[in-house]
Structure formats: structure tokens, C-alpha cells
Amino acid sequence: MAKILVVDDEQVLVKGIKFNLEHEGYQVEVGYDGEQAVELAREGSFDLILLDLMMPKIDGLQACMRIREFSNVPVIMLTAKGEDADKLMGFESGADDYITKPFNILELKARVRALLRRSGAAGQKQSGGVLSIGHIRLDTGERAAWKGDKMVELTAKEFDLMELLMRNPGRVYSRENLLNVVWGYEYIGDYRTVDVHVRRLREKLELDPANPEYIRTKWGVGYFLSNRPEERER
Template identity: 60%
Template sequence: MKILVVEDEKLLVKGIKFNLEQEGYQVITAFDGEEAVRLAHDDSIDLILLDLMLPKMDGFTVCRTIRGFSNVPIIMLTAKSEDIDKILGLEYGADDYITKPFNIREVTARIKAILRRMNPTPKGDKSKVLVSGDITLDYNFRRATIGDRTVELTSKEFDLLELFLKNPGKVYTRENLLDSAWGIGYPSEERTIDVHMRRLREKIEENPAEPKYLKTKWGVGYYYKKD
């Protein structure tokens, strides 16, 4: 599998690249935002590690630009620990974020977790789909069809929607959703779920302000209403 590492600190890039190659990944690198966007057009890239503070184009802009043409998983690497920066990263389409300084084992574990979820279907299964009411999930292309409308999903959006479709009517707290889509004990915040749910609603609901499918149970969490 191929990973694009976008980071302007060359010594850090060297360390990340070495460790990921030891895990069997092919690694390509970019040292500024413009180069990252150019390389991200390569369809063979399986995941992007994206630093926030970059020359020429910042990580937020890079992420938003890439989301205009690709749903490749993006993990944002940032020295900024403020909530607003984490939320902005998710708003612009990042699947996950890791705050510097970090342990390379944590980075590797996050990568493995995302890629494992991206490839849940055996290679021999060429047509696996999940159908629930008006919504169909396509496991090969990691996208959803609502009626006659097809929408592209990021890895976390797909994971969340899959969970809801498999359990119509079940109410999930934010903690439940974090545990299910990110893994039990995952070091993230419940506001992360709100951002992903808002983005998911914007994609599948005709009127996100009055959702038909992904409903809110006030004071508790979210649930899927099967039409």
C-alpha cells in the first residue's frame, strides 16, 4: 500500500518514512502544500499523512483541495492542540488527526486501523453491497446511493453510515460512535462525531437541517430512521 507523507521537516519525514517502510508500506513524500496536491492526484495512493503548517499552501487548504477530487483517507499531523484547529481539520475533510509530538507507533496504529476498515471485503467478492431502505452502500467503491443519487464518502463517513444502516432505530451516544468507528479507547473527542455527522448529513439528506434518515435523539445521540 502507498502512503503520501506531507511534512516540511525533513528529519521528521525521514523518521516517518523509515518506520512505515519497515511495516511494508510504500512511501512517497511532499515538502509543501502545492506538491502535495499534485501528488494526491495519483489514484494508487491509499492514505495521506498531512501536516498542518506547510510552505506555499497550508494543510487546511490542501485537505479541502484534495477533497474536491479524492476521498483518500487523510490523517492530519498538527502541532496545534486547540479544539478549533482539530474541528477545522475535520470540517475540511480530514478523517483523523494526531497532535505533535507523537509516538510513531501511534501513527502506525492509526494508519493500520483506517486501512483495515477501508478493505473489509474479501478480494473475491466483487459486488458486496448493503441495502437499507432508500440507501445502498457499495463496499467496492466506498460510496452510497440514495434513491437515484450517488455520493462519495470519506472512510469515517462510510464507517458511520454502515453502522447506522446495520442497526436502524438504535440510538448511539457520541461515545458509542467513537468506540465503533474509531475503536475502543481511541483518544478523540465527542465533538469529532458532531462534525462527521454534520458532513454526512450534508451528503445524504435533501435537507440537512431537517434530516430524514440520520436523526438526533436530543440529549442522547443519533439514530438511523429506515424509510
Template identity: 50%
Template sequence: MMNVLIVDDEKLIVKGLKYSLEQQGYKVFAAYMGYEAMELIEKNTMDFIILDLMLPDADGMMLCKRIRADHDIPILMLTAKDGDYDKILGFEFGADDYMTKPFNTLELIARVKAIMRRAGKIGEGKVIASGSLEINWDERSAYAEGKEINLTAKEFDMLYLLASNPGRVFTREEIFRQIWKEDAFDVRTIDVHIRNLRDKVEQDAKHPRYIMTKWGVGYYFNKG
């Protein structure tokens, strides 16, 4: 699990980003002040930092420079400013990328993944391809017809479990234990997740190509 640190004093932005990144399978830390960020960096191994340019107690540029001096952690800088000078300065101080507010969360997540890939934090291994569907474990991403599918963490885990065992039928209880790491207490949630997965992955959810049902038993991934 990748550790991502968000450094921003706008709590609503932090809350929204934290939720979206956790849905992608990341462990997210939050800091609202510069000194909080440094404490978290020193106490935890961070894989990525999303850093706001303007903080109440610190200049984001200088904080970026300070982090870069001691740590090789990819940094995406956020700012309300939209000027070439600030972008150039941010890159000079060690930022890997730059986004202005307001921003599209899906685009930000895509940039995080791209930067991590370039930095060698995630690779191209553990990729499952079937038809037009591609599932990448390291990136925790899935694509259909070349377009990324917006999956929750549990939906991705369930899809990868089935796809990495093509043809094997999993009971609802088995899927629950594998994904939730505990004994099943309500297997109906599996049916809900499967239905949501089909809506996102299949071209025609009523006539699925990938996620199949074994009536009276459970679900499996079509290996054909």
C-alpha cells in the same frame, strides 16, 4: 504494499516517519510542499496521507478539503496546534484523525493501521494464531500477550514465513531467498534476525516456544 504519503515541510520529521513506516512494510512518498503532494497524488495510487496543517505554500485544511473532494484517501492531520477548534475544523474538512506535535511514532503507526482497517484498506484475513502469539499479514503486525511487537519489515516477513509453514524446516539459504528475493551471499544474517526475533517474540529467548532450531539444518515454527 500500501502507499503512504507524508506531507510535511519539517524534513527531520519526514525522515523519521519514513524510516519507521518503511520498517512496517509500507512504501512511503514524501512531499514538502502542497503542490508536490497534489502531483504525487495524481501520479500514484495513495492508500494513506499524513498531512501537516502548516505548509509553506498551502493551508493544510484547504489542502485536505481539496484532496477529499476528488479522492477517497484516509488522512491523518498533524499540527503543532492543540485546540479543539482546529480539531473540529480538521474533521469538517475531511481528516480521519488528528495528532499534535510532538507525537509518539508508535502511536501514530497504530492510528494509521486503525484508520486503514476502518476504511477497509486492510482486513482481518491471513491471521495466524498460536498460543499467545498472533500474526496479521494484512496489517503486517504481530502481537504477543495482546501487545504489539515492534518488528522490522524483514523480521515480520521471516516470522510470517515460518509461522505460515508450521513444522517445516527451512535452511538458512531458503529463508534468505524467500525474504531477500536473491541467492544467499551471507547466511549469517539469518542467525542474527532469528536471534532478534526470539528476543522480541519469545518469553524466554533461551528456551523458545515458537521459533525452533533444527541443528545442522535450519529453523522452523513449532506447530505444537
């Protein structure tokens, strides 16, 4: 399991990032200023650090340079600034990647996966590979899906939703949970968004969408992936 440190003085943002990364299977610790970032990085054994540029006490650039004195841990800089000069300063300070606020949580998760993969720090759960159940198969590295031997086109959110369910068979997610994890903590949308995506996944992947074997509903609770398709709900 990859261990990630998230440091930003915006506590709501930190809470949202932590929530989403933990639902991806990562272990997450948090901090709220540059000095804390350096202290935590020195004390802990992290596989990746998300570090805000503008923070109290010392900024992200200084924190990154200090961390580089004792660690080669991958660092993604988070900042509200998007100028090329700021990006170059970040890279010169030792950052490995750079993402500008406000960002899509799916983009952040993709950057995290890619950087962990490149650094060789990703655990088995994040290292890609094939997930399968019955006739449904996902290649998480290629982001490709199959229904039997036929490739199926899924949108980015459909794929993320299906991957989440397949990684956690039997676990029931409320529509609120799924909005937070798949669409991101800042997403403002109707819970029917989840229902529509579940319906589309059933139409694309189930043999009988009207009587799904795997993408199931727990009435009054939410959705889950059944690993016991013979026990269908009545």
C-alpha cells in the same frame, strides 16, 4: 501493499516516518509543501495521506480541501496544535483523523493501520490475522499472543517487536534497526533496551529460553526469527 503519501516541511520528520512505515511493509512517497501534496495526490493512487497542518505555499487545511475535490483518500492531519478548534477545522476540511506532534511513532502506526482497515485499503500484510511459527502464535488484530494453547501477556513494544520478526522470518535486524522501527526514530535509548526485550520475549514464548528455537541471535549482527529451528547456533 498499501501506498502512503507523507507531506510535511520538516524533512527529518518525513524521513523518520517514511523509514518506519516502509519497515511496516508500506510503499511511501513524500512531499514537503501543500501544493506538492495536492499535485502528488492527483497524480498518484494513494491509499492514505499523512498531511501536516502548517506548511509553505498552502497549508494542510487548504491542501486537504483541494484533495477532497477529486479524491476520497483517507487523510490523517499532523500538527503541533492540539486545540479542539483546530481539530474541528481539520475534520471540516475533510480529514479523517488527527494526531498532535510530538507523537509516539507506535501511535501513528496504529492510527494508520486502523484507518486503512476501516477504509478497506489495507493489504494482506496489514489486514490483521494470525501469525504462527511452531508453538508461537500472534493474533495481530486482537494483539494477543499464545505459547502453545496458553495466552501470554506481552507489552506493546514486546508485541511490536515479535510481530516484526514473525513477519520477516530469517531477516536479521541490528539493534539500531530495531530501535528505529519499534521504538521510533526519535527514541533515545541504550541498545540494551532491545536486548532486554528480546530476553523477555524468550522467557515468555520459548520452550527453553536458555536455548531458544525461534528468537535467535546472529552474533555480531543482531536478532532474527528462525524458520529452521532445528539448525540452532552452537
